[in-house]
Amino acid sequence: MNINELGCRVKEASIKLAGAGMEQKNKALAQIAESLKHNKETIIKANREDLLRSEKENLPAPLLKRLKFDETKIRDVVDGIYDLINLADPVGKTLLSTELDDGLELYKVTCPIGVIGVIFESRPDALVQISTLCLKSGNGVLLKGGSEARETNLALSGVIVRATQEAGIPSNWLALLKTRLEVNEMLKMDQYIDLIIPRGSNDFVRHIIDNSRIPVMGHADGVCxxxxxxxxxxxxxxxxxxxxxxxxxxxxxxxxxxxxxxxxxxxxxxxxxxxxxxxxx
Structure with a gap:
């Protein structure tokens, strides 16, 4: 399947996902949490492969620490998912109501964005956090993680997609990109993608902004x-x-x-x- 077909399928699934109620989305989130715990050995094994390969490639120690995804990290992301379940549904909230005339009222109501493309660093827990946030807010998502975490990301995305299918969420709401070439193609897919969120250096964010017609949520210089x-x-x-x-x-x-x-x-x-x-x- 080429990247355009993938984007089209995610877009179609996002339209159905946008209509999902809070109960169904929370059920799917709970299913993800339990599936992560049930498949932890498979996920940890995939992560060990990434760590061993990255060590041989001399990945810096701080990046290796970010890459590590062990039982403690799995427990942390599972706790985060249950925290997310306890939050109110962000969709369908009335933010503003204005009476324009007798019998004519204008409402500002929150709704899903559609399809979000997220490019993120080699931190597998980010994949879980991003995908579950997108699910809670009713958005489809195209994910591209760092190549260092490719086996872990593949294992995690598979677990998440299978879990949400069991909960009745439309298939293809989430897709994982694997190469930089696919990222370049994604930047051209304004007919399917509604927002791009790149995480990385300022030069990288600027490259994304300069090479796409899709709205980009970037970041500015600053320290914490x-x-x-x-x-x-x-x-x-x-x-x-x-x-x-x-x-x-x-x-x-x-x-x-x-x-x-x-x-x-x-x-x-x-x-x-x-x-x-x-x-x-």
Missing amino acids: HCYVDADADIDMAVKIAVDSKTQYVAVCNAAETLLVHEKIAPDFLPAVKKALESQQG
């Missing part, structure tokens, strides 16, 4: 800040500051800048220094 205000609870602020940097230092949203109000600095800085030093090991 943690701010401690003058009236902050010091114990809580220390815990937040330490966690924001050390809980998982390899992720893109780990704190890079700590801003402290001058009034609380004399008490807070020694406390956070001690806490951060205790993390060294």
Whole structure:
């Protein structure tokens, strides 16, 4: 199947998915969570293959850490799916209501976007997070992960698609792209894709924007800040500051800048220094 046929099928499935109710979508999400747990050995085996190949290819240590998808990571994404189930349905919410004339009212109501193309880094948990968010919001999705995670992504996408089919979700709502050539073709598919979300360097995002007529949700320069205000609870602020940097230092949203109000600095800085030093090991 070529990329255009794939895009067409995802588009057709997205139209049906847009009409799915919250109960059906949540049932499908729960099925994904249970299927991930049931198939964890297959997923972990695929991930080991990716890790071994990437180590031989001298992938940097921080990227290897992102690539690892073990039982703990599976448990984390499963917990995230159940958190998602507990959220309200984002579709069908009235955001604005205006009476234009007698008997004539205008409503602004949330609805699915359609088909979203997402290009993301070599982090398998991102595939689960992106696909389940798209399902909850009633959108079809075309996914392209980093080549380093190809076996893991293939295993995960297979589990997710089979699980949602069992829950009555239209087949083909999710598709996995495998090559860079397919990404270049995807940028031309404005008849099927409604939004592209690229995750990567600014140069990469700019390349996507410059080479597609499809709307792109990119990002701008910036670093992740943690701010401690003058009236902050010091114990809580220390815990937040330490966690924001050390809980998982390899992720893109780990704190890079700590801003402290001058009034609380004399008490807070020694406390956070001690806490951060205790993390060294």
